Amino acid sequence: MLTELLLALRDNNPDGFKHLLKLGLQELGLDVVDELTRDFLVPLLSETEAD
Template identity: 80%
Template sequence: MAELSPHQGYNGVTLLTELLLALRANDPKGFKTLLEMGLDELGLDVVDELTRDFLMPLLSEEEADRMVGWNWGVSL
């Protein structure tokens, strides 16, 4: 997964791509870091819409379960 520094900024497509890559790489730390950076750059409403409306439909059931588990502090 490519590392983006905070000064490079995020747009919705970049954030979605990086989040999907972190999930597929089974990288919970990277995923959480990306979410935090996305929240800082884009705000809660945008990140919520991106993950709900665009990221979730792209995920397999296993990837979706992994993402939920990470939010609960569980590694699947």
């Protein structure tokens, strides 16, 4: 799941990212998806984007 989310971001594919995020929420739950985004996705953003 995380790899697919990162690939969607890299490819600048917001629709794909939203779809995968929704799927992740349904399958894994909010707590898991929240932890994944905090641990892996937020560090990839610039300081401005993270705010």
